[in-house]
Amino acid sequence: MAFYAVEYVYNPAMTETMVEVRPTHRAFLSDLLGRGVNVASGPLVGEVPGALILISAENQDEVERILNEDPFYVAEVIQARLIREWNPVIRTF
Template identity: 35%
Template sequence: MKYFAATYTYGEPSLVDDTRPAHREFIASQLSLGRIVGSGPFADGDQALIILQLPDSATEAEAADVLDQDPYTVEGALAAREIREWNPVMNIFA
């Protein structure tokens, strides 16, 4: 499997709050499909981290395609999003 770390920077707080229930449903659905192995906000509350697990052949563009379906992305609730391939040297996800 290949892993990707996505960092979300939240945008307008009221839009984030309004979209959060649909976002959490999306995260839960991707978790049940085995695509997301971890997700949650940083303690400061300004950003969140999502760890995706995709097939070995996956690219960052394919990881972006998955996250493009997130209501936070669809509704424009994010100020920024960064996706990078991640190499978990100490891998507890497998």
């Protein structure tokens, strides 16, 4: 298994939709956490609305398949999604 850092950038024009979909988005991420796929996730603080998700998966294609089912992705509130393999050399998990 490898770790992947996924950055979401949200579309600020979709704020209303985000509020509506957020409960199912969080339930989706919580389910992934329970299955050991979502290592950590949460919103990024700052000017650009977005989030960081750390995923454990075999490869980037698997990460894409999994996150294509994210209700935020389905509702098209994600303006950009960057997926990069991450090598956590120093870690507590």
